[in-house]
Structure formats: C-alpha cells, structure tokens
Amino acid sequence: MSLLLSFLLSASAQAISDRAATPQVQAQLVASVAAVQPGAEIYLGVNQQIIPHWHTYWVNPGDSGNATSIAWTLPEGATASDIIWPAPSRFSMGPITNYAYENTVTLLSKITVPANLQVGDSFTAIALVDWLVCKEECIPQQVELALSLPVVANAAKTGAGSAYIQDALARLPIASPWPVRAVQTAINPDTAEGTLHLQVDFSAAGTAVQDQLAQIKDVWFYPYDWGRIAQSAQQVRADLAEGVQLTIPTGEAPLALGDSLRGVLVIEEQQGIARGYEIHAPITAAAPDNNPAKSSFGFLTALLFALLGGVILNLMPCVFPVLSIKALSLVSHAHYSARDIRRQGYVYTLGVMVSFALLALLLLLLKAGGNQIGWGFQFQSPIFVLLITWLLFSVGLSLSGVFFIGGSVAGVGSSLTEKPGYSGSFFTGVLATLVATPCTAPFMAAALGYALVQPPVQLLAIFLSLGFGLALPYLLLSCWPRLQRWLPRPGMWMERAKQLLAFPMYAAVIWLVWVLVQQTGASGVIVALGGCLLIALAAWLYNSTRTSSDKQRHMGTGIALLLILLTIAGGVNQLDTSERSAQKTAADDNWEVYSDTRLQQLLAEGKPVFLNFTASWCISCLVNERVALSTQTVKDTFQQQGIIYLKGDWTNKDPQITAFLKKFNRSGVPLYVFYAAGNAANPEELPQILTPDIVVAAVTGQ
The missing domain is CATH 2.60.40 (Immunoglobulin-like)
Structure with missing residues (x-):
C-alpha cells in the first residue's frame, strides 16, 4: 500500500511543479536538504515573492485579512507540523491595522520522514497553498506545489538545501x-x-x-x-x-x-x-492605582486635606453666597442668647455633616453596583441639574421678598418652625452642601481621590472631614462671641443686603440653565424657564393669600403646591425625551475633543500634549479656562511649543474620562495634565487653580 501511495505521489509530482505564480505572488516549495534520510526531520517551506506594495498575512491577520494556509499531502507515515511563522510587520490603512509580510517570506513546516522508506526511492510532498494578497483591494489565491527528494542512506549524503530555509529560520522568533x-x-x-x-x-x-x-x-x-x-x-x-x-x-x-x-x-x-x-x-x-504618590498619602493626611479643602470651599463662588446668608442671620439674631446662637451653629453643622454622610453612602451604593463615579457626579444628571435650578430660583424669590415661610428676614427657611431658626439652619447646611458639589478647592482633589479607593469606613470619615471643614467658619462665628463683635448692628440695611444676596442665586440659575443646555440641547431651556415661571406664580399665590381668610389661604397653598408638583413631574418627563438629543461638544480652533485613542496616537508620535478635563457644571473649571487657558498668552505658548491641546468634557457621564481620572487618583474635575514631547512615562499634573504663568511655566519647563 505504501509503495502504491509513493508511486501515485511521485506521478502527481511529475505533473505538478515546485513553482507557481499569480500576477502578485511567485511561490516555490523548498526544502532544508537536497535528499532525505529515513526517520529524519527536515523543513519544507513555501517561499512567496510578493510584488511591491502588496502583502500576505500572518497567523493573526489583525483587523482584516486571512492567514495563509498549507494543506500537505505526504507519503504514508510522514507528518507535518503547523506553519512556523516568522515575525510579521504591521500595515495600517486609516483605522485598519494588519499583521502581514511584504517582499519575501518563507513559511516553514517541520516534516518527519517515515523510517520505512527504501534507499533509492523518492520522498514526495504536495502542498495546496491558499493565501489572501492585498494592496488597496484583496485577492484570494491558491496554488499547488510539489517537490520530490531522493532517499539516501545517511545524513552525510543529504546535501545542502535552499537558502530560503536558512533565511526563514533566522527570522523565526526566539x-x-x-x-x-x-x-x-x-x-x-x-x-x-x-x-x-x-x-x-x-x-x-x-x-x-x-x-x-x-x-x-x-x-x-x-x-x-x-x-x-x-x-x-x-x-x-x-x-x-x-x-x-x-x-x-x-x-x-x-x-x-x-x-x-x-x-x-x-x-x-x-x-x-x-x-x-x-x-x-x-x-x-493591575493594582487599583499605579500612582507612586499614593503610597505616601495616608489616611490622616487625607483627613487633613479634606478639612482644609472644606474650609477653602467656603470662598468658592458656589458656596460664598450661602455662607453670607448665614452670617446675615447671626446679625438678625443678635437678641438671642449666646447659647441659642451656638445651637444655630451646631444645627447648621449637623445639616452639612448629614448631607455629606448621605452623599458618601450614595457613592458607596453606586460603587457597589459597578458604577464609576466621582465628586460632583450628581450634576451629570440633567434631572438633578433641573431640580437644583428650581431650588435656587425659589431661594432667590424668597430673598427678594416674593414669599416668606415664617417671619425671619434672614436665613433661607430660617423660620420653618417656631424654634429660633433651627430647621432653617439645618436646611441651609443641606443647601450649602448641594451648591458646593460643583466646586473643587485646593487639597480636595487628592483627598477625594484617595477616599474613593478606600474601605467604606475611611471613605465616610474623609467625607465627614470635608463637611466639617465646610461648616467650620460659620461654626466658629456662632461659638466665638469675640468674632461676632466684628459684625455690624441690625438695621434696615439687612433687608437690602438680603435682597442683594438674591442676585447670586439668580446668577447661579442662569449658569445651571446653561449647563442644562450642554446636557440636553435647546429644549432644556424651555423646560427650565417654564418651570421657573410656574414656581414664581406658585410663590406669588402662596404669599398673596397669607392675609386672606382661612379658606382662601388654604386654597392658595393648595394651588401653589399643585403647580410645584406639576412643574416637577412635567419637567422630569420632558427631560427624559430631550436628554437623548444632547450633542457632544465640538472642538474649536485651538483644542481637540479628548479620546483615549487620540491621546495614545499623539504620545506614540512623541508629541507634547496638554489635557484639560472639565465640565460645564464645574465652576472652578470654567474660571480656570477663562483666566488662564483661554488667554492669548497661553494660546501663543501652545502654538510656539507645538502642543496639542485635548479637552475632555465630563458634563455628562463618560466612563473613558472617569477611568483616566482614576489613573491620577482623582475623583472629579478639574484635572490638568501635561505630557512633554517624547516623555509619555512622566506626565506632569498641574494644580486645580491655574494662572497663565503656572501653565506657561509647566509647558516650557521654566
């Protein structure tokens, strides 16, 4: 049977050549020896000579293509290995990258020769070879090659084989x-x-x-x-x-x-x-965080940084008006006992601390559900932005005198009960927490980034430290009589000051409506402003019926509550539709939209890159862009240094940006990072508060 098979293979080999050609590829079947010895191992290879600008494929072709295959027909008892692949090259066309060979390649297989072959016979191998050859278009091709080698008695007589085999062996990975x-x-x-x-x-x-x-x-x-x-x-x-x-x-x-x-x-x-x-x-x-700075940043340091960040947060434009309102309430409460004033501070602090505790618990629940979140995450929800817009508008109306809840002139909701403003103080602490979340103060970023990768107890402690820092200035003011002496005496000026403080609230409303537009598109304006109109009507109805009969007063309160409920329900329902029409911010002349693919491409090319991660609801981000990054000095420096400016917008949830923030142990924006030319391994992180000089010094190395 084996003799018959050898005879048939030999006859086929005479009809099939060891060479074949297509318009793009010349193929040849070659061997590592000129003759074979029974029981020996040899290499057979298919050599491809490929015309310029065309290529055939490796075992993993990449984004497209098909690997070359060889189907062997061998004498009985002979075996062939899979293709032994030389190291490939890469070829890219637009977004497609392939792994392939150009010019010339020899694909080897290790062949085991049967031990029962007779000296003087022929060892015949037939290879059916399929490949895909590509330039801009791809052509599948197939050839059949055959090679007959004489059988000799010992290795000394096998002779030298093809030089292509030696070249291919040199190209094999080790x-x-x-x-x-x-x-x-x-x-x-x-x-x-x-x-x-x-x-x-x-x-x-x-x-x-x-x-x-x-x-x-x-x-x-x-x-x-x-x-x-x-x-x-x-x-x-x-x-x-x-x-x-x-x-x-x-x-x-x-x-x-x-x-x-x-x-x-x-x-x-x-x-x-x-x-x-x-x-x-x-x-x-991978370790949760590869930032080497993390090992030197301990729990006690995080607590201290959170406390300092909370204190500084009071000076941010989102929080300062609320603190001013509480300071004004101290003036109006000058006739209260020192004990009652201290209690005002305690209750305000309690409101802040409870709010931060709830915020920390919400973060833990979201993390447990697999969500990636950070500081200010709630402002990524258009519904939350809408509700805060209406809340601040209501606060502004109250300060302007459109309606009152209770008789006190200062402290938002400070007479919600008949107690000396305790409920109002608690509510103001909650309000201060809500309006603080779009801001990031110095020291906060490092503390919060550390907190979000810690166990629940430590995370909660750091958030409470941040809240205590936020409440600390008013707490000191209410508990330290000597500081209260610096406050002016009560008078009519308080009513004017209270009305004046309404305008920062209205400014915040304008800003939040703008944020809503970035998230939902133009339809968000109609929803937000329409809701403000209905809230203003509800406030007027409520206040105008306060001196009427009981029936009219109850009717006015009921209609006002109905209007507010309809406003909230209608607004949320409308945003469910308009939210889907939100569009991605487009780049302008001096910056590009961030993507991880674009960043990796620029770093691989060795180009300098400046990254700005921002959000429309982040006041610190907007201020930094206005006073530093958008100045002509910084723009000219970027242009002179050939710096590519990428901006990542975290206004809406973006897992890619969240993942990048975590690499730098950050839980929120802003984050500013500079990669110097050819130095992708050592990026420089800039502070959260920028000036043109800070940016220029960082990117020029001065």
Whole structure:
C-alpha cells in the first residue's frame, strides 16, 4: 500500500511543479536538504515573492485579512507540523491595522520522514497553498506545489538545501531572554475596554538597561490570537528603570486573569535590524492605582486635606453666597442668647455633616453596583441639574421678598418652625452642601481621590472631614462671641443686603440653565424657564393669600403646591425625551475633543500634549479656562511649543474620562495634565487653580 501511495505521489509530482505564480505572488516549495534520510526531520517551506506594495498575512491577520494556509499531502507515515511563522510587520490603512509580510517570506513546516522508506526511492510532498494578497483591494489565491527528494542512506549524503530555509529560520522568533509581565486592568463593563501593560525586565539578563534602551528604535507586540488587543491602537512605549513597558488597549476578546498571553515582541534596533521574541506570560491584575504618590498619602493626611479643602470651599463662588446668608442671620439674631446662637451653629453643622454622610453612602451604593463615579457626579444628571435650578430660583424669590415661610428676614427657611431658626439652619447646611458639589478647592482633589479607593469606613470619615471643614467658619462665628463683635448692628440695611444676596442665586440659575443646555440641547431651556415661571406664580399665590381668610389661604397653598408638583413631574418627563438629543461638544480652533485613542496616537508620535478635563457644571473649571487657558498668552505658548491641546468634557457621564481620572487618583474635575514631547512615562499634573504663568511655566519647563 505504501509503495502504491509513493508511486501515485511521485506521478502527481511529475505533473505538478515546485513553482507557481499569480500576477502578485511567485511561490516555490523548498526544502532544508537536497535528499532525505529515513526517520529524519527536515523543513519544507513555501517561499512567496510578493510584488511591491502588496502583502500576505500572518497567523493573526489583525483587523482584516486571512492567514495563509498549507494543506500537505505526504507519503504514508510522514507528518507535518503547523506553519512556523516568522515575525510579521504591521500595515495600517486609516483605522485598519494588519499583521502581514511584504517582499519575501518563507513559511516553514517541520516534516518527519517515515523510517520505512527504501534507499533509492523518492520522498514526495504536495502542498495546496491558499493565501489572501492585498494592496488597496484583496485577492484570494491558491496554488499547488510539489517537490520530490531522493532517499539516501545517511545524513552525510543529504546535501545542502535552499537558502530560503536558512533565511526563514533566522527570522523565526526566539524565546524571550527576559522576564515578561502582562498586567491587565479590569474590563470596564460600560465600554468593554481595558488596558494591557506589557513589562519587559531587561535588568534580569544582566545587561546595562540604559544601553539596551538606547539601542531600541521601535518595539511592538503581535499577539498570536485575534482580539487580545486593539490592533489599530497605538502601543505607548515607556522606558523604565528596569526595562521597557508597552501600554496597549485591550481588544474585543481580552484574556481573563490567569490566562496565558501568547505572541511575538518585535524589537527594531537603531541599525534597522528587527528581532522577534516569543512571549508566553500569564495575565495578572493591575493594582487599583499605579500612582507612586499614593503610597505616601495616608489616611490622616487625607483627613487633613479634606478639612482644609472644606474650609477653602467656603470662598468658592458656589458656596460664598450661602455662607453670607448665614452670617446675615447671626446679625438678625443678635437678641438671642449666646447659647441659642451656638445651637444655630451646631444645627447648621449637623445639616452639612448629614448631607455629606448621605452623599458618601450614595457613592458607596453606586460603587457597589459597578458604577464609576466621582465628586460632583450628581450634576451629570440633567434631572438633578433641573431640580437644583428650581431650588435656587425659589431661594432667590424668597430673598427678594416674593414669599416668606415664617417671619425671619434672614436665613433661607430660617423660620420653618417656631424654634429660633433651627430647621432653617439645618436646611441651609443641606443647601450649602448641594451648591458646593460643583466646586473643587485646593487639597480636595487628592483627598477625594484617595477616599474613593478606600474601605467604606475611611471613605465616610474623609467625607465627614470635608463637611466639617465646610461648616467650620460659620461654626466658629456662632461659638466665638469675640468674632461676632466684628459684625455690624441690625438695621434696615439687612433687608437690602438680603435682597442683594438674591442676585447670586439668580446668577447661579442662569449658569445651571446653561449647563442644562450642554446636557440636553435647546429644549432644556424651555423646560427650565417654564418651570421657573410656574414656581414664581406658585410663590406669588402662596404669599398673596397669607392675609386672606382661612379658606382662601388654604386654597392658595393648595394651588401653589399643585403647580410645584406639576412643574416637577412635567419637567422630569420632558427631560427624559430631550436628554437623548444632547450633542457632544465640538472642538474649536485651538483644542481637540479628548479620546483615549487620540491621546495614545499623539504620545506614540512623541508629541507634547496638554489635557484639560472639565465640565460645564464645574465652576472652578470654567474660571480656570477663562483666566488662564483661554488667554492669548497661553494660546501663543501652545502654538510656539507645538502642543496639542485635548479637552475632555465630563458634563455628562463618560466612563473613558472617569477611568483616566482614576489613573491620577482623582475623583472629579478639574484635572490638568501635561505630557512633554517624547516623555509619555512622566506626565506632569498641574494644580486645580491655574494662572497663565503656572501653565506657561509647566509647558516650557521654566
């Protein structure tokens, strides 16, 4: 039977040549020997000579294409391995990146020759080869090749084979001489994206790391299996003290923890020589935060930073009007006993602390549900923005004298009960917390970033420290009689001051309506202003019936409450529709919209990049843009230095931006980061309060 098969193969080989050609590819079947010995192992290879600008594909073709395949027909008892693939190159066309070969390549298979072959017979191999060859268009092609080799008695007579085989063996990847770690972040459930960090430890091989890094012109990782990484994404190189790291976005089929990452790391030296190193590394989990500064930032430091940040928060434009109202209430309560005034401070502080505790608990619940959240997250909800708009408008109406709840002239809602303003003080503490959340003060960012990766008890403690800092100025003012002596005496000026403080509330309403437009589109204006009109009507009805009969007073209160309920229900329902029409902010002449893909591309090209993560509801962000980033001095500096300015808008929920903030141990905006040219591994983080001089100094290295 074996003799018959050998005869048939030999006859077929005479009809089939060892060469074949298409208009794009010339193929030849070659061997590592001129003759075979029974029981020996040899290499057979399919050599492809590809015309310029065309290519055929590697085992993992990348974003498109098909790998070359070889179907062997061999004598009985002979076996052939899978294709042994040389290291590939990468080819990009727009958003598509492929792994392939150009000019020439030889695809090897290891062949085991049967031990029962007779000397003097022929060993005949037939290869049916399929490939896809591409330029701008792709053409599937197939050829059949055959090669007959004489059988000899000993290895000394096998002779030299094709030079193509030796060239192919030289191009095969070798086992990596260095330890390699594959560290992968958790896959984001919203975007199905993660990040792979491939770390190569040159120091373990006993070579000088810096000399090794200086010889590297380019380094790229090619996975054997499709979908492990995003093929078209840039692989950002970072030179480390112990070696080199590639940062790569994961693809559509990322590996799970413990799975083995298989592929080829191709390192091109400065002389143009490229070598492939085979990688087999288990996937390990990334640490929650790779920021080296975190290890030196402890719990007590976070508590102190939160306290200082809360105190400074009182000076922010979103909080200062509320603090002024409470200070004004102290003047109006000058006839109260020192004990009652202290209680006012205690109750206000309690309102702030309870609000921060509830905010911390809400954050914990959302985190437990898998959400990525940060400071000011509630302002990413258009419904919350709308309700706060109407609340501040109502406060403004009350300060303006349109309606009163109780008889006190100062302290928003300060006479909600017959007690000396305790309920009003508590409510004002809640209000101060609500209006503080769009602002970020110095020290706050580091403290909150630390808090959000801590256990629940520590997170709660840091939030309470922040709340205590916010309440501390008014608490000191109410508990320290000597400070109260600096306050002016009561008089008619208080009514005028109270009315004046309504205008910051109206200004806040205008700003919040603008925020709503960024989130929902133009329809949000109609919803917000229409609601303000109905609230104003409800306030007028309520106040105008206060001196009427009981029946009219109850009717006025009922109609006012009905109007408010209709306003809230109608507004929320309308936003459910208009929210879907919100559009992404477009870039202008001096900045681009942030995306992780664009950032990685710019860093891979070695360009300097300035990142601004902002939000329409973040007052600190808007002030920084107005007084620093939008100035002509900063714009001219960016242009002179060739800096690419990327802006990430966190007004609405954006998991990609949230993930980037976490890399810098930040829970909210603003965040300003500068990558110097060719220094992707060492970004510089700027402070939360900017001036033109700070920005210029950071980007010029002065």
